[in-house]
Amino acid sequence: MLYPGRFLEPSDIMVLAHVCRTVCKERGVRVASQDGERIAAHVLRLFMNGLTGENELLDVERNWARRSGLSFQEFPVNDAEMRDAA
Numbered sequence: 001m002l003y004p005g006r007f008l009e010p011s012d013i014m015v016l017a018h019v020c021r022t023v024c025k026e027r028g029v030r031v032a033s034q035d036g037e038r039i040a041a042h043v044l045r046l047f048m049n050g051l052t053g054e055n056e057l058l059d060v061e062r063n064w065a066r067r068s069g070l071s072f073q074e075f076p077v078n079d080a081e082m083r084d085a086a
Helices: 010-027 034-048 054-068 079-085
Strands: none
Touching: 010 034, 010 054, 034 054
């Protein structure tokens, strides 16, 4: 979990980037797209809430998308919508 005064380490950023690339590839989404940004935002929120392992992040992200039944157009865009969807 990120606490006030703590910042992302380069190794954290590498894990987050790898998770985002993997999820985007599995879903057939370009990383540099609105859907890719939504995936990245969700992965970062998971990380900031204490899910820091790569496999853990991948599992949760995959399960969240599967359980929610959301299409990419339905992914929440802002923080309030993201909290409601989680």
